[in-house]
Amino acid sequence: MTNIRSRLTYQFVVLVSAILLFFSFGVYFFSKLYLEKRFYKRLQDRAITTTTLLFDIQAADTTVLKLVNVSDRELLTNESISVFNESLEQFIFFTHPSDTSFHQQLLPLVVSKNLTTYTKFKGYQVLGIHLTNKGKGNWVIVSAIDQNGKVALQDLQKILIVMVGAGILLLGISGWLFANRALAPVSGIIRQVNQIFPRNVKKRVEYPNPDDEIGTLVATFNQLLDRIEEALITQKMFIANVSHELKNPLTKIYSQIEVTLLQKRSPEVYEKSLKSLQEDTRTLTQLSNTLLNLATVVAKAENVKYTPIRLDELLWEAKSQLQKWHEDYHVQINFTDFPDDESALIIQGNEASMKVVFMNLMDNACKFSDDNTAIVNFTSSNKDIVISFFNKGPVIPKRDIPYIFQPFYRSNASAQAVEGHGVGLAIVAQITRLHKGEITVKSTADGTIFTLIFTH
Numbered sequence: 001m002t003n004i005r006s007r008l009t010y011q012f013v014v015l016v017s018a019i020l021l022f023f024s025f026g027v028y029f030f031s032k033l034y035l036e037k038r039f040y041k042r043l044q045d046r047a048i049t050t051t052t053l054l055f056d057i058q059a060a061d062t063t064v065l066k067l068v069n070v071s072d073r074e075l076l077t078n079e080s081i082s083v084f085n086e087s088l089e090q091f092i093f094f095t096h097p098s099d100t101s102f103h104q105q106l107l108p109l110v111v112s113k114n115l116t117t118y119t120k121f122k123g124y125q126v127l128g129i130h131l132t133n134k135g136k137g138n139w140v141i142v143s144a145i146d147q148n149g150k151v152a153l154q155d156l157q158k159i160l161i162v163m164v165g166a167g168i169l170l171l172g173i174s175g176w177l178f179a180n181r182a183l184a185p186v187s188g189i190i191r192q193v194n195q196i197f198p199r200n201v202k203k204r205v206e207y208p209n210p211d212d213e214i215g216t217l218v219a220t221f222n223q224l225l226d227r228i229e230e231a232l233i234t235q236k237m238f239i240a241n242v243s244h245e246l247k248n249p250l251t252k253i254y255s256q257i258e259v260t261l262l263q264k265r266s267p268e269v270y271e272k273s274l275k276s277l278q279e280d281t282r283t284l285t286q287l288s289n290t291l292l293n294l295a296t297v298v299a300k301a302e303n304v305k306y307t308p309i310r311l312d313e314l315l316w317e318a319k320s321q322l323q324k325w326h327e328d329y330h331v332q333i334n335f336t337d338f339p340d341d342e343s344a345l346i347i348q349g350n351e352a353s354m355k356v357v358f359m360n361l362m363d364n365a366c367k368f369s370d371d372n373t374a375i376v377n378f379t380s381s382n383k384d385i386v387i388s389f390f391n392k393g394p395v396i397p398k399r400d401i402p403y404i405f406q407p408f409y410r411s412n413a414s415a416q417a418v419e420g421h422g423v424g425l426a427i428v429a430q431i432t433r434l435h436k437g438e439i440t441v442k443s444t445a446d447g448t449i450f451t452l453i454f455t456h
Contacts (some may be wrong), residue, residue, distance in 0.1 A: 004186075009178035013171045020167050029157055035149035042076070043127040047140040050081050051131050053095055076144035078124070084111075086137040103141050110141055185214050193221075199226065200231045225382055249284040253277055306348045310379060311385055311454070314351060318358035319376075322366075329366040332371040337379050344380050347454050353431045360424045361389040361450050368393030368448070387452045392417040396443035404441065405429035 082103040083093035094100055110117045110128025117128040126143045185207060193206045204225060207218040238282035262274045312335065319331045339345065365374030378385045396404065405425050432439045437454040 005176070005179045005183055008182065009172065009175040012175035012178065016171050016175075017164075017168050020164050024164050028153070028160060032153055035146065035152060039125055039144075039146040039149055040127055043125065043142040043144065044116075044129065046076075046079075046081065047127060047129050047142045050093075050142075051083070051129075051138070051140050054083065077147040079142070079144040080244060082141045084139040084141065086139070089338065093140075100368070104145070106141055106143060109140070111139060117202065170194065189214070189221075190217060198232065201225065201232055249280045253280050253284075256280075264347050305351055308346050309349050309351045309354060310342070310345050311346050311347060311354070311387070312380075314354055314385070315358055315376065315378060318355050318362060320360050321355075326363075326366065326372075328372050329362075330371070331362050331366065331376060332373065333376045335378045335379060339380050339382070341382075344456070345385070346384055347385065347456065349435045350431075354435065357428050357431050358387075359426050359453070361452075364424060365389045365391035365393075365448075367452075382456070384453055384455045388449050389451075390447055390449045392447040395439070395445060396448055398443075401441055401443065405439070 055155045079095070080099075080103060081093070081095045082091050082100070084090070084103075084107060090360055091100060091103065094103070106121060106126055106128075109119050109121060110126060112128075113331065115130045117126075119126045119128075121143070123145055124143045126141065128142075129140045131138050131140055151241060174367060189205055192203075196203050196205075204222045205218050207215050209215050210219060256273055256277055260270070265273075317331060323331065325331055362374050362376065365376075366372045370393065373391070375390040377386075377388045377390070405428070428438055435454065437452055440451045440453075442449050442451075
C-alpha cells in the first residue's frame with residue numbers, strides 16, 4: 001500500500017498533467033481552427049480576384065492566372081480555380097484546363113442555397129462562392145492544400161508533446177519534493193510521539209504553527225495525552241487505594257483468626273471473634289461489590305441500554321428501598337414547579353444505574369447528617385430536571401471539593417465522621433456523565449447540597 005507522500009505526488013501529477021493536456025489540446029484545436037479560417041480567407045480572396053479579372057476586366061484566362069498569382073505572394077499547393085456558369089450549365093474557366101474532372105466532383109459539394117460554402121475533399125480545402133454577373137449566376141470554385149498549415153500544426157504538435165512530457169517529468173520531481181516538504185512536520189511529530197512512554201507521559205508534542213490543520217491535529221493528540229495521563233494517574237491511585245483498602249480488612253481477619261487459634265477459648269470468646277470476623281467480612285464484601293459496580297460502569301458504558309424513565313417515580317422507589325435497608329434513615333422529598341406535561345419528567349437513561357445514583361446520594365446525605373435526614377428537592381421544566389440532595393453534615397473544605405468524585409478520595413472531615421471507602425461518589429459522577437447530566441456540590445456551615453441537572 002502506497003504511503004501518503006506517494007499518493008500526494010501521484011494526485012498532484014495527475015491533476016496538473018490533466019490541466020496541461022487540456023490547455024495543450026485547446027491550443028492545438030484553436031490553432032487548427034485559426035489556420036483553416038486564414039486559409040479559407042485566402043481562398044476567398046483568390047476567388048474574388050479571379051471573378052473580378054475575368055468578368056469586369058475581361059482578361060484572358062492566362063492573364064487571369066498570372067495576375068491572381070501575383071496578387072498573393074505565397075503560392076498555394078495544388079491550387080485549382082474554376083468558374084461554373086449556371087445558365088450554360090458548364091465550366092467557363094479553368095486554371096488547369098487539362099484536368100477538369102476534379103472540380104466536376106467538387107461541384108455537387110459546393111452548390112447549395114448558401115452564397116458561400118466551405119468544405120474538405122480528399123485533403124483539399126474547397127471554397128465555393130456564388131456570384132452574379134449581368135444577371136447570370138456563376139459558381140467560383142477554389143481548391144488547394146494548406147501545406148504550410150499542416151507543417152505548422154505538425155511542428156506545434158511536436159512542441160506540445162515535448163513540453164507536456166517535460167512538464168510531467170518536472171511535475172513528478174517537484175510533486176515529490178512538495179509532498180516531502182508538506183509532510184515534513186508529520187515526520188517530526190511521528191519522531192516526537194515515538195519518544196513518549198508511560199514513564200514520560202507528561203511529555204507533549206510540539207508544533208510551531210498551531211493554527212493550521214496539523215496544529216489542530218497536534219492539539220487534539222495532546223488532549224488525548226492529557227486524558228491518558230489522567231487515566232494512568234487514576235489507575236495508579238486506584239490500584240494503590242484498592243490495595244490499601246483490601247489489605248486492612250484481610251490483615252485484621254487473619255490476625256483475629258491467628259490469635260483465636262493460639263489457644264482454646266470459651267464459646268463466648270469464639271462467638272465474639274466470629275461476630276468480629278463477620279463484620280470485617282461484611283465490610284470486605286461491601287467494598288468488593290462497590291468496586292465491581294465501579295468497574296462495570298466504566299467498562300460497560302457503551303453497552304448500557306437506555307429507555308425512557310420517569311425520574312420522580314424512580315426517586316420514590318430509591319427512597320423506599322433505602323429505608324428498607326436503613327430503618328433509621330429519613331428521606332424527605334419535595335416537589336416544586338411540578339409540570340402538567342408528564343414528558344417533562346422523563347429522560348432517556350438506564351433505570352438500574354439511575355437508581356444507584358439516587359440511593360448513593362440519599363445514603364450519603366443521611367449518613368453524614370446529624371439526624372440521619374436527607375432533604376430532596378425535585379424541580380422540572382421544559383428544558384431540564386434539577387434534583388438536589390441536602391444534609392446538615394460537616395462542612396467539606398473547598399480544597400477537597402474538586403477531588404471528592406475521584407475513586408477512594410475521602411475528605412478528612414468525612415473520613416473522621418463516618419466509615420466508608422470513597423467509591424460511591426465516583427460511581428455517581430460516572431453514571432451522571434453517561435446520562436449527559438451534570439453534578440455539582442456546595443458545602444457551607446448550613447449544610448451540604450449535591451445537585452443533579454439533566455437536560456431534556
